[in-house]
Amino acid sequence: MSILLSLPFLVFFPMVISLLVLSPLFTSNEVVLRRFSKGVFGFHFLYTVLMLVFFNSSTPYAVSINLFGMDWIQSMGIKFSLRTDAVSIILVTLTSFIFFMAAVSSKFSIRKNHKFYYSMLMLLESAILGIFTAGDMFLFFLFWELEMVPAYFLIGGKFMENYEHQEEAKTSAVKFILFTFFGSMFMLLGILLIHYYNFVSNGILSASFADITDSTIPFGIQILIAICLLIGFGVKLPIIPLHTWLPDAHTNAQTPVSMVLAGVLLKTGAYGIYRFNYEMLPQSFKVIAPVLAVLALINIIYTAFVSYAQTDIKRIVAYSSISNMGLILLGLCAVNQIGLSASVFHMVSHGLVTAGLFMIAGIVYLRFKDRDINTLQGVATVMPRLFGFSVLIVLASIGLPLFAPFISEVLTVIGAMNSDISVFIRFSALFSLPLLILSSCYMLKFLHKGFFGTVKDEYLKVNDLSVHEFLVLASLLGGLIIFGLCPNSILGMIN
């Protein structure tokens, strides 16, 4: 069995298919392309599930690729190595699942340039999987940069006739790429400094995560490195002053792209903090954690208020994502087992919830050509099935028991309360509790202003959910309920 389960195949399969799809030899027939891509993403998801099932934390998957008998860049000690631990295999599965859902839900939102769209979606999947499985800092950085290219085209590309936000989408794509590049340059500085100081103090010229030990690096340098890295990840996460790209990008992109961005892309930032700061530089992380916890608290509370003030339904969801990412950050700051596992669990549950919410917003926009909750009303009367799903997913996102976010939110707060690093973290945990109330404020506003009321006459004939949309929402909801009922499936793996 272990022969079949290959990490390079997992990571590079979508990339190879994407090049195949992009090549002029491949058909440009819309239906064939759509079915083919759904098949590819579905197959990839099954393959990841298989890898998850056979995953064994005592012998994690690890592989190092040699080109012509040499490491990738031998002179700098850079290896092309991929490997997974429990956290990354969970995130890999989440990635594959969300991409599969996005591909299925692309049927109605993508009306143009199918070839380009699907190929970029696959390339983005490869890049994100690469981030989650990289075993070397520079390889991580390579995938981190590579991911910008497809993400740019997916956000700013023209995939719909007469899309009224096309120009805004273009500018927000440029904003996205410049912000990310800005952050990644700080990150590169951090990586270069770790690479050098690890070589100086330990004598190992290597960039593998496994070979870095922070104990011998001077402490001041460690803090400098940690801050550089945090700026890089903070753009992606996002941490509050660096967040302004996110609402624009998520709002103006097409629905499946928003699902992918919020569901998976943001998690790369959290994963980076876990992989670099939490795991590799624990000493400095313990010093920075209180500051980060306060930033996380600001994230949680401030964006919850901002979200309440929004009138655009996609913007409400986008700001709620930032708020939830603050919670994930808080879980990491606790630096204990409960905090970490809760944080990873919240990545998964928030990925599912936010994909569902963006899907709902996208469906509403497709039918009503409107995203403003002040003018939008009566969706519930014409689309009862959508309403049913919306109620369930919104309740899940508020943190109702039975759904996954409840467990992860409560566990995060418990983890942070138990943190023995600093009193600031415990305070942050205490003050983040109002999130549960605030999130119900903005989420219920989303629900009741948009869905209730009397529908306008011209929308009386709107169709309810199609099969595709039904399946996507049902599987996301199914995931939420399964993990809500047996959270130990994820928590157990991390412990």
Added chain:
Amino acid sequence: MINDIFNILLPHFILGGFIILLLVLSMILSPRFYRYARIISAVGISGAIVCLSTVQTEPQYFGFKNSVMADSYTLLFDFVILACGFLITLLSKNLVRRHKRHAYTFFAILLTAIFAAMNIVSANDFLTLLVSVELLGFSTYFLISVSKGYLPKEAGFKYLITSAVSTGIFLFGVSYLYGITGSLNFSAIYEYITENETSFIYAVSAIMIILGLGAKLAVFPFANWVIDVYKGTETTVLAYLSTIPKLAVFGIICRLLVFPLSNSFEIVFVIAVISLITALWANTYAIRENNVKVILACSASANASYVLLTSSLVSVYNLSTVIFYLICYAVMNIGVFAYLNMYGDDKSFDVSAFSGLYHKNHGFTISYAILLIGLAGIPITSGFIAKIYLFTAIANSGLVFVPFLLGLLLLTVIALYYYLKILLPLFQECDKNTSVQKLRTNFSQKFVVAASAIITVLLGICPEMLIELCKFIAYNI
């Protein structure tokens, strides 16, 4: 004497022979035979490349009373310069068709420039260096103003003035150095420096020498020419201007810093500051520009400043990164200008004029896009590897240079913005009523664009071989 020629100067002499042949033919042949000029020049360059195998490099060879030298380092630079020259010759088909009367002269001057560039790299004496730099400057001046019109003349004149002034500064530095050491020979100067205490005036002279040479790279005090010169120059000549003089001057600057000019902190710090100023100026200037040529001019200046900063922090490792960066950069630049050459010299170079070109010319526009994202330093291209490799060199040089590194890294974010400005219109959707042109291309242009894009991607995937070569060269200097 004869030994010297056969041991190290055979490629130079082959080129010299072809220069004379081309000049003679330019006098006796009628313009109808303009086609053959390109072939003759290509044959000459290939001959010189073949003759590189005769150069003796192990051990280092000093010829003509120590005034020229050869080792594996000069051999590599000679090879890269000649290869670039060959590609530029391939690209010049359209140019000579427009200037039939001057075809033979054009190639004679191009070969002279290549000759001068090779001579700069192998110089071991400030006198040889001065003569070669002047020869390079004057040939470049003629190449820039080859076409008719106001802009090329303005460009050529600006280049001439700048290069004259910078040579003055260079000579001033050399005269100080002569005053201190009493010799113009690199080896003798190095001996003197290692035996005696150096003074403040020595650092001043070293900085003046570097700045004087730096004018060819468009580095800070003499950076302004690059805008007007690029704007008024034909794309073929730009492919030359952005590669060969740079390779040659970096070749000699790296060696000057390694052995005749000692590596004192003052020199390094001043050069680092100058590089940072150049990068700041070039990157911010490009933001508000809309002309593709001007943006590429700024990018050339900015890239030169990154390399100059690294090469001033002398170490073997840094030298290997510099060589790797220069090679990757030369490949990408030639490819970019080959695409612009395909696009045509007589058209507008405003970024909006390129809109939608992708829809009629898929392959080449994608190649062009790959080259541009390579210049911006995004994977999977050689530009990404080269930039990381270069920046590791700065990071390894101590905490003092971390602020400089941070500055450069942030400036590359700005650089990404202007590369996107060139890149995005290519893929723009067009209205039905504006027709996108299908580019008229010839085989050699296609070859250069495709080959450079392929090399860029291949080096991005498996760079280790070339890096090993660069390290070998750097260890043997």
